[in-house]
Amino acid sequence: MIILTDEPLDPVAVTDSVRKDGNGAVVTFLGTTRDNFGGKAVTRLEYEAYDVMAIRKLEEVRDSLCADYGIEDIAIAHRTGRVDVGHVSLVVAVASPHRVEAFEACHEAVNRIKTVVPIWKKEWFADGSRWVACEDHEFADETEHHHAHGERHAAAVGDD
Amino acid sequence: MQFDVRLFALYRERAGSSVVTVDVPEDATVGVLSDAVRAMHPRLAPPEVRIVVAVNAEYADDDQALNPGDEVCLIPPVSGGR
Incomplete structure (x- = not known):
């Protein structure tokens, strides 16, 4: 299951889509809107997607991780548009026979996404x-925020 | 060749438009096209920053050749987080 939608996400439905009796572990990651960044209050997030390519890339992430970890299926749902504080913008669900592969594949899936x-x-x-x-790695013409670190943005991974 | 180049997120806002129409020579590459867009919109990104380009919904190198009808998009850095 790959979903890209401007509607609220249903983490239970996404999780259920990968559950099978042969799997003893299910790991589901939820990315939610955090209420702060760098000491400033965040009021909401807004996501914009290049839909066709985003879905293609989400499918590639799923397919390559299924191959890498020997997992049958990974479900990913990503929201677009406005997402208020505390709401879910990303769901990644991985089921596998044992927990180690499920945890690792889920973590890696979020990183790649x-x-x-x-x-x-x-x-x-x-x-x-x-x-x-x-804007983290560019001139700060529309923000006072600047990262001092030397990482490339492509290496920055994690929560929402 | 003429392309309607799609812009997203930061690039869309900086250009003030979600589509920029550019004319490039017949043998133009991705790099030539992105330079042409940047010439029209110098504030799109700092000169030292390479703009990532997608052709037909796949990441493309600067030396990739373009064909008439290709869907070309400029791709700002993606959302990150940690």
């Missing part, structure tokens, strides 16, 4: 907004 899938996240504050990643 954040690296290769053309979906962009904008953080909204009371006094403005910024495109995450986009």
Whole structure:
């Protein structure tokens, strides 16, 4: 199951889609809107996607991880548009016969999604907004925020 | 060749439009096209930053050749997080 939608996500349905009696472990990751960034209150997130390519890349992530970890199926659902604080923007569900593969594949799936899938996240504050990643490594003409670290944005991975 | 180049997120906002129409020579590569867009919109990205391009919904190298009708998009860095 690969879903890209501007509607609220259903983590239970996404999780159920990968459950099978032959699997003893199910790991589901939820990415949710955090209420702060760098000490500033975040009021909401906004996601924008290049739909056709995003779905293609999500399918590639699923297929390559299924092969790498010997897993039958991985389900991914990503929301677009406005996502308020506490709401879910990403669901990744992995089921496998044993837990180690499920945890690792789920973690790696989120990492890859954040690296290769053309979906962009904008953080909204009371006094403005910024495109995450986009502006971290560029001139700060629309944000005062700057990372001092030397990582490339493509290596930045993790939560929402 | 003329292309309607799609822009997303930060690039869309900086250009003030989700589509930029560019004319490039028949033998133009991805790099030539992205330079042409940047010439039209110098604030799109700093000069030292390479703009990632997708052709027909797949990441493309700067030396890839373009064909008439290709769907070309400029891809800002994706959402990150940790």
